[in-house]
Amino acid sequence: MTEKSLFIVKPDAVARNLVGEVIS
DSSP states (O other): OOHHHHHHHHHHHHHHHHHHHHHO
16 A cells, blocks of 8 residues: 555545444
């Protein structure tokens, strides 16, 4: 994994987690 992939994947995972909490 490149650093760019980490920067893209990590915020995406955090955003999904936040969205999931809002929907719940």
